[in-house]
Amino acid sequence: MDEIWVVSGTPGVGQIESYDSLLLSAAVLSQTMGAKLHNVVLAEKGAPREVPLLSSSHAETHAMAVMSNLSIETLCDSLAGMIAVQQSCLVLMSAGAWWNDLSCRLAASLGVDAITDCTGLASEDGASVILRAPIFGGRILCTSTVSEGIHVVSVRDTDEAHGAGLEQGLLDELPTSELVPSGRERVKMTNVTAIDSLLLGVEEADVVVAGGRGVKGLEGFAQLEELAKVLGGTVGGSRIAVDNRWVARERQIGQTGKTIRPKLYFACGISGSSHHVLGMKDSETVIAVNTDAGAPIFRVADAGVVGDFSEYVPALVEELGSRRKGDADV
Ligand SMILES: Cc1cc2nc3c(=O)[nH]c(=O)nc-3n(C[C@H](O)[C@H](O)[C@H](O)COP(=O)(O)OP(=O)(O)OC[C@H]3O[C@@H](n4cnc5c(N)ncnc54)[C@H](O)[C@@H]3O)c2cc1C
Numbered sequence: 001m002d003e004i005w006v007v008s009g010t011p012g013v014g015q016i017e018s019y020d021s022l023l024l025s026a027a028v029l030s031q032t033m034g035a036k037l038h039n040v041v042l043a044e045k046g047a048p049r050e051v052p053l054l055s056s057s058h059a060e061t062h063a064m065a066v067m068s069n070l071s072i073e074t075l076c077d078s079l080a081g082m083i084a085v086q087q088s089c090l091v092l093m094s095a096g097a098w099w100n101d102l103s104c105r106l107a108a109s110l111g112v113d114a115i116t117d118c119t120g121l122a123s124e125d126g127a128s129v130i131l132r133a134p135i136f137g138g139r140i141l142c143t144s145t146v147s148e149g150i151h152v153v154s155v156r157d158t159d160e161a162h163g164a165g166l167e168q169g170l171l172d173e174l175p176t177s178e179l180v181p182s183g184r185e186r187v188k189m190t191n192v193t194a195i196d197s198l199l200l201g202v203e204e205a206d207v208v209v210a211g212g213r214g215v216k217g218l219e220g221f222a223q224l225e226e227l228a229k230v231l232g233g234t235v236g237g238s239r240i241a242v243d244n245r246w247v248a249r250e251r252q253i254g255q256t257g258k259t260i261r262p263k264l265y266f267a268c269g270i271s272g273s274s275h276h277v278l279g280m281k282d283s284e285t286v287i288a289v290n291t292d293a294g295a296p297i298f299r300v301a302d303a304g305v306v307g308d309f310s311e312y313v314p315a316l317v318e319e320l321g322s323r324r325k326g327d328a329d330v
Contacts, residue, residue, distance in 0.1 A: 001033055001035050001088055001089065001090055001123075001127065001128070001129060001146075001147065001148075002035060002036060002086075002087065002088050002089060003035055003036045003037075003038065003086055003088070003089040003090075004026055004029060004030045004033075004035045004036070004037050004038070004089065004090045004092060005038045005039075005040065005082075005083060005086075005089055005090070005091045005092070006022060006023060006026040006037070006038070006039045006040070006054070006059075006092045006093070007040045007042065007079065007091065007092070007093040007102075008022055008023060008039060008040070008041055008042070008093070008094070009041060009042040009043070009044075010041065010042070010043045010044055010047035010048065010051055010171070011047070011048070011051075012044065012047075013042045013043075013044055013047075013066070014042075014094065014096060014098035014099045014102070015096055015097070015098055015204055016094045016096055016099065018052075018261075019052070019094060020052055020166055021155075021157040022092060022093070022094050022155055023039065023052065023053075023054050023166055024166065025092070025121060025155060026039075026054070026059075026092050027054055027058050027059070029090075029121060029122070029123060029129065030058070030059075032122070032123045032126060033123050033126050033127070033129075034126065035090075036060075037054065037058055037059035037060070038059060038060050038061075038062065039053065039054050039059045039060070039061040039062070040061075040062050040063075040064055040079070040082070041053070041061065041062070041063045041064065041171070041174065042063075042064050042066050042075070043063045043064065043065050043066065043171050043176075044066055045065070045066075047171065048171075049170055049171050049172060050168050050169070050170060050171075051168070051169060051171055052166045052167070052168060052169070053166065053167060053168070053169035053174075054166065054167075055166070055167045061169065061174055062174060062175050062176075062177070063171055063174040063175070063176040063177075064078065064176070064177055064179060065176055065177070065178050065179060066179050071181060071185045071187070071189075072098075072101060072102055072105060072187075073105075073182065073184050073185045073186065073187070074179055074180070074181050074182050074184070074185060075102065075179060076102060076105040076106050076109055077109070077182045077184060078177075078179055078182075079091075079102075079106055080106055080109040080110055083106075083110060083150065084110055086150060088148050088149055088150070089150055089151075090129060090146070090150075090151050090153060091103075091106065091150065091151070091152045091153065092121075092153050092154075092155055093152075093153075093154050093155070094154060094155065094156075095116060095117045095118070095154040095155055095156045096154075096201075096203060096204075097201065099154050100116045100117070100154050103116060103152045103153070103154040104116065104152075106152050107152040110150055110152070112149060112150045112151060112152060113146075113151060113152070114151075114152045114153070114154075115131050115133060115144055115146075115151065115152075115153045115154075116133065116153075116154045117133050117134065117154060117156055118131045118132060118133045118153055118154065118155045118156065119132050119133060119134065119141075119155075119156050119255070119259070120132035121153070121155060127147060128145050128146060128147040129145070129146050129147075129151075130143060130144070130145050131143070131144045131145075131146065131153060134255075134256045134257075139256070141256065156258075156259050157259045157261070157282070197228065197229065197232045197233055197234055198225060198228060198229060198234050198235065199234070200233075200234045201234070201250065201251075201258075202234060202235075202236040202250075202251050202253060202258050202260050202262075203258050203259070203260050204234075205233045205234040205262055206232070206233060206262055206263045206264065207228065207231040207232060207233025207234070207262055207263065207264045207265075207266075208228075208233055208234060208235070208236045208253070208260060208262045208264075208265050208266070208280075208283075209224045209225075209227050209228040209231070209233055209234075209235050209236070209266040209268065210224075210235070210236040210237055210238065210241075210253055210265065210266060210267055210268065210270060210280070211224050211235070211236075211237050211238070211241050211246065211247065211268045211269055211270065211309075212237065212238035212240055212241050212267070212268070212269045212270030212271065212276075213238065213240040213241065213244075213269060213270075213271075214268065214269020214270065214271075214290065214291065214309065215237075215241065215246065215268055215269040215309060216269070217244075217246060218246055220246075220268075220269070220309065220310060221235065221237075221241075221246045221247060223309070223310060223313045223314055223317075224266075224268060224309075224313060226313070226314070226317045227266065227313050227316060227317050227320075230317050230320045230321060230324075231264070231320070233262070233264070234251075235247060235251065236251045236252070236253045236258070236260070237251055237252060237253070238252070238253070238254065238270045238273075238276050239252055239254060239256065239257065239275070239276070242257070253276060253279040253280050254273075254275045254276040254277075254278055254279035254280075255274075255275040255276075255278045255279065256275070257279055258279055259278070259279045259280075259282075260279060260280055260282075260283065261282045261283055261284070262283050262284070263283075263284045263285065264283070264284065264285050264287070265280050265283035265285070265286045265287070266287050266288075266289065267280070267286065267287070267288045267289070267290075267297050267301070268288075268289045268290075268309040268313065269289070269290065269291075269309050270288070270290070270297055271290070271292075271295050271296060271297060272288070272295055272296035272297025272298070272299065272300060273296070277296075277297075277300055280300075281300055285302050285303075286300055286301045286302050286303075287301060287302065287303045287304070287305070288300075288301035288303075288304045288305070289304075289305045289307065289309045289312050289313070290304070290305075290306065290309075291306065291307060291308055292306075293306045
């Protein structure tokens, strides 16, 4: 593999706020492989001037100014034009609905394969790349090895990505190309409407109220939904909750589910197994509610309630509701 291309964005592009983990994973991989690193930064109009970039000693960085109503077809055509001339390269981008859409379209345009939602990438021999990705709704962890040719890969936050290596760069000091509509656009965005927060994906919401086996069923999850609604968040669950069909599979948090970083994470009736914690440990604030004071979830919690969620959650909903009403009455 001669080259690694990383497609990242300014905060908010494709609903991702931070590309640090992706950039660092790419830097580590390129060093192991001795591969040349390119970074294309998609910059929306009005984006902050200062953005985290791979240091110039690591990578050639290039900004791509995108229109505010970003057309995925236009973007895909431009990227395909840049990458098609490569013989052998790995194209990396973040995972998430919008980015997975882009990675699959790009792979189809180039006539190559796409591997989405990778949770790990590494090279042992410096020539091929080993990719790990959960498949079949997270029930199986699939390991793929890719070597020659072009491969498009979307990557979730990976553990190997933590550490130093990024620097603040100024967008307007980068070589920039303007995206020009290709005329192939079939979708026109006419309006953006805020959706019910409960419909947000767990990786998109600022607040996630998650439940585990201790929530005991759909009735308990309805209580968690009430709390999520009051907080403008959404609901997630442990694998046990998902296996019991109390919450949808795409809302599973953990090693074989989603890796999330909400501002606020409630863990209700979740013991805090390592498999679960892997998916939520980077949440800004964690509040755990558990009847067992010795539950491991309390080790990663910023605040804890030792008690029954079915008493605590409705009481909190009522308290928050009455405070909101008080604020509105003033
Ligand atoms: C390869 C592999 C991958 C896995 N991937 C994942 C993954 O992605 N995500 C994931 O979550 N798990 C995953 N697991 C499963 C994981 O190991 C645990 O089994 C699972 O996380 C436990 O779920 P839980 O915390 O809901 O249940 P439990 O461990 O049974 O915990 C239930 C908790 O609820 C508490 N409780 C009971 N009643 C109440 C109440 N009324 N109020 C408050 N608290 C109460 C209990 O004290 C207990 O701590 C994986 C396992 C393997 C082997």
